[in-house]
Amino acid sequence: MKLLVTGGAGFIGSAFIRLSLAADPSLQIVNLDKLTYAGNLANLAEVVADARHRFVKGDICDAALVDSLLGEEGPDAIVHFAAESHVDRSILSASPAFETNLRGTFTLLEAARAHRIGRFVHVSTDEVYGSLEAPLEADENFPLNPSSPYSSTKAGSDLLARSYFLTHKLPVLITRASNNYGPYQFPEKLIPLMISNALEDLPLPVYGDGQQVRDWLYVDDHCRGIRAVLDRGRDGEIYNIGGNCSLPNLAVVRQILAATGKPESLIRYVADRPGHDRRYALSSAKLKRETGWAPRQDFAAGLAATVAWYRANHDWVAAVKSGEYRTYYERNYGGRATVAK
Ligand code: NAD
Ligand code: TYD
Numbered sequence: 001m002k003l004l005v006t007g008g009a010g011f012i013g014s015a016f017i018r019l020s021l022a023a024d025p026s027l028q029i030v031n032l033d034k035l036t037y038a039g040n041l042a043n044l045a046e047v048v049a050d051a052r053h054r055f056v057k058g059d060i061c062d063a064a065l066v067d068s069l070l071g072e073e074g075p076d077a078i079v080h081f082a083a084e085s086h087v088d089r090s091i092l093s094a095s096p097a098f099e100t101n102l103r104g105t106f107t108l109l110e111a112a113r114a115h116r117i118g119r120f121v122h123v124s125t126d127e128v129y130g131s132l133e134a135p136l137e138a139d140e141n142f143p144l145n146p147s148s149p150y151s152s153t154k155a156g157s158d159l160l161a162r163s164y165f166l167t168h169k170l171p172v173l174i175t176r177a178s179n180n181y182g183p184y185q186f187p188e189k190l191i192p193l194m195i196s197n198a199l200e201d202l203p204l205p206v207y208g209d210g211q212q213v214r215d216w217l218y219v220d221d222h223c224r225g226i227r228a229v230l231d232r233g234r235d236g237e238i239y240n241i242g243g244n245c246s247l248p249n250l251a252v253v254r255q256i257l258a259a260t261g262k263p264e265s266l267i268r269y270v271a272d273r274p275g276h277d278r279r280y281a282l283s284s285a286k287l288k289r290e291t292g293w294a295p296r297q298d299f300a301a302g303l304a305a306t307v308a309w310y311r312a313n314h315d316w317v318a319a320v321k322s323g324e325y326r327t328y329y330e331r332n333y334g335g336r337a338t339v340a341k
Contacts (some may be wrong), residue, residue, distance in 0.1 A: 007082030210250030217243030
């Protein structure tokens with residue numbers, strides 16, 4: 001089995017590559033990644049010497065490159081992670097998300113069709129369902145109602161991917177996961193940002209009242225879910241992958257402060273994110289029923305392991321928090337008003 005993985009130098013793609021190479025000795029992986037601010041070869045240190053992994057630096061929007069790579073490598077399947085993945089960045093500037101998430105996915109679908117690729121797993125998100133009132137949970141038939149430029153480009157790419165199944169019989173499968181956390185996550189997302197700020201005694205910027213609810217999924221559980229879909233999913237189907245762990249942001253931030261041994265006085269309530277979704281909630285019953293998959297990682301233990309990883313990998317954190325990150329941090333947080341709760 002040979003896979004083309006896109007975005008394999010990012011947080012989830014690199015975890016998928018590590019986990020997949022460890023699970024299957026006969027597997028070969030070609031990893032196509034542009035190395036944006038979020039792509040990092042250090043995330044692949046564990047597999048860099050493995051002859052079963054080939055890294056190719058390139059853009060999924062580059063049709064000629066994608067076409068020649070598929071021709072040269074002849075992969076059995078594509079697992080498509082590459083994306084501009086952060087809501088706040090898509091609010092500051094939506095153009096990269098538009099290009100990569102829509103045009104990039106389109107470029108891959110066209111090439112996959114031309115090369116008759118046997119399976120195309122499109123990795124998507126629960127954010128396409130938008131904000132849900134309790135006690136609703138989204139199953140795969142729930143209407144799409146995205147709020148942010150990020151989630152709307154993901155919803156658009158889901159529809160495009162599905163159309164290639166319906167129209168061209170390309171064997172597309174779509175996964176929609178909840179919020180991931182774990183080692184190697186870029187410190188722009190809630191959990192790694194709060195952990196790395198806490199470890200440096202910096203303020204923890206909580207948007208609005210901090211009562212927004214997210215469902216937390218450990219990254220390896222997500223990757224096992226994608227592997228279950230790749231191996232045993234049905235063509236043309238959508239599979240939710242949730243962590244079964246709904247928590248308000250403030251509770252997560254407080255657990256991070258407890259795990260890092262830092263005081264709650266580090267919390268700063270700041271102006272809310274525009275268009276902020278109040279609550280995500282997901283049913284993964286279909287994936288469980290069809291493949292037997294279930295999340296294994298308990299949140300407290302997963303968070304403790306994640307905090308331990310960030311403590312032990314200070315050099316990785318320092319490298320990714322230098323340069324472009326500072327510009328982004330200033331743009332997103334610099335002018336943001338502190339608000340009373
Ligand atoms: P990430 O931002 O950590 O990594 C994205 C990777 O894609 C980077 O390595 C980057 O260099 C690469 N990339 C970006 N644009 C590219 C392009 N044009 N061509 C080639 N490579 C490009 O993202 P992540 O958190 O690992 O997310 C991976 C996927 O999972 C995304 O599709 C995202 O929408 C989805 N997802 C993420 C979460 C989450 O909580 N992080 C949850 C559900 C779904
Ligand atoms: P994030 O990790 O950006 O994921 P998403 O918006 O895709 O769910 O944010 C998770 C939650 O944490 C979301 O409700 C926004 C909130 N949040 C903060 O309160 N402060 C922050 O600095 C960040 C990055 C997120």
